Amino acid sequence: MPDSGDVQAVKASNPGDSQVRVYAVAPRENADPDEIVDGFLEAMTSDDPGFATARKYLTKEAARVWKPEESIAVLTDAPNRDQADRMADPESKGRTFSLSGRRIATVDASHAYQPQAPAEFNQSIHVVQQLSPDGKSKEWRIDSLPKGLVLGEADFLRNYRSVNKYYFASGENWVVADPVYIRQRQDPVTRMDPVTQTVKALLEGPTGWLDSAVDSRFPTGTQLREGVTTLATDDQSTLKVPLNAKADHVSALACKGMAAQLLFTLGDLTSVRVEQVEVQGSDGKSLCMLGKAQAREEYSPVRNPGRGENPYFVDEHGKLMMLSVDGRQPDKPAEVPGPFGKGLVPLTYVAVDREESHAAGILQQGRELRVGSITADEELPAPIVTSSALRPDDRLSAPSWDGRGDLWVADRNPVRPRVWMVPGGQGERIEVSTPWLKDGARIESLRVSADGVRIALLVTKDHRTTLQIGRVVRGSSEGRTTVSVDDLRNAAPRLESVTAVSWAGPSRLVVVGTEAGGVQQVRYVQTDGSTSATSVLPGLNGVTSVAAPHSEASPVVADSGNDGIVRLVPGANWQPVVKEGGAPVYPG
Structure with missing residues (x-):
């Protein structure tokens, strides 16, 4: 405690405690x-x-x-x-x-x-x-x-907490997260508990930014049955969701999709454990039932969602190596089979597909993008994309795979900057429409979400690098596939500069950046740009790249410059893994 100096009034700025409740007091008589x-x-x-x-x-x-x-x-x-x-x-x-x-x-x-x-x-x-x-x-x-x-x-x-609603990627059979905020406790206006609020928000449809890229299996106008303000699971962890007449005549397949949307959405609520959903019609009769395991198996954007994820990195000789970081002590890196593991052509950047069967490597100081097997010794095919930029830093960015198996890369050539998408990692490349990539804007790096609907971009403009989230729109014109990245929005406006980014789940990112006048920090950011007091990770200096798994089962890994590659296990501090090497990545 200070024992001298003036007394000054200050505003409390401590994080909101969800256990604290404020009770309103009515105005007293003759209050001024x-x-x-x-x-x-x-x-x-x-x-x-x-x-x-x-x-x-x-x-x-x-x-x-x-x-x-x-x-x-x-x-x-x-x-x-x-x-x-x-x-x-x-x-x-x-x-x-x-x-x-x-x-x-x-x-x-x-x-x-x-x-x-x-x-x-x-x-x-x-x-x-x-x-x-x-x-x-x-x-x-x-x-x-x-x-x-x-x-x-x-x-x-x-008073509010972030939850993910889930909708289907347009024309596809996997779900996309759409984060929103609901009340922590009973909503003062609707009198609904958090579970019911979440279901109501799901039925209202996707938020405006995501609307054009996703579909809902719920028929237009579907609502909870009138008067429902509480939804609770039974002793079998089954949640019965009664709907109005709009859902009475849905097909069995559509109903199954509705149940999947409910299961994924309610899976983000730690206050309730839902193992199975029963969708009911307006008369109370069951329309369909679906279990959580089946929903994950059939509708997850990540294939084989139960399988563990392995991080990879490029060693000091430019060879692709696999890390084992889940144990108490990290195991020695393992050489990856195939042309990239031999180091015949040194890698600059790498990305591993989500099946962990192929890798995309940036070679020749950023000039070439090639795709090769990481399960068998095969000859490395010809380049898929090349850059003619003079400076290495102006050539190809690190590539990224989405959950569909499509490969993305940015050519940072200032003469003609553009983004390429390669269907399946081996088809005819498609130039992505990026009308915002002008007036000196430059893509430093990109990461595509597992669902393929959103893309995280580090964009430099006017000497400032920001984290932008774009919506991926796919279509066709004259029999050809078209792809565009639209409606960019700043996902970390309070950061003065962003150095690295990685997806860390359906709607969360790990970001390395600095606030104005501050030091570098590593933190979690939602795709809607929101953060919480617990989102800042332990301090780490000199981070140049970061990689996070899709699930929380594996640790975050980062390239910390002089300290090499380090890992962050939940409940611990950063631990060294490999002294030499860099560019760590998880599949994606």
């Missing part, structure tokens, strides 16, 4: 304008059903039109409330209070989180005097206020 505004701001952070207590601070008309479920403005801290400007509205004899802060995100009516670089938030609350219920006196109430909720980040994370 300051108390009314402060009481309302506090009541917005509560779980009060219908926000009934918060509405007591509002005039009757303001309470009627205020819709807290429509949007949330997320600030770095609780909003600052300035003193009232008494001269702002002398005619109404009201008071105007300014609210200010730094906005870092918004959440829309579809529960989608939209991050932004910290920006000034300036709104106001206006209070007036109105007759009290007994008609004998006047009391202060709010008659004008911001739309939706205004919460500091700590209160937001205390």
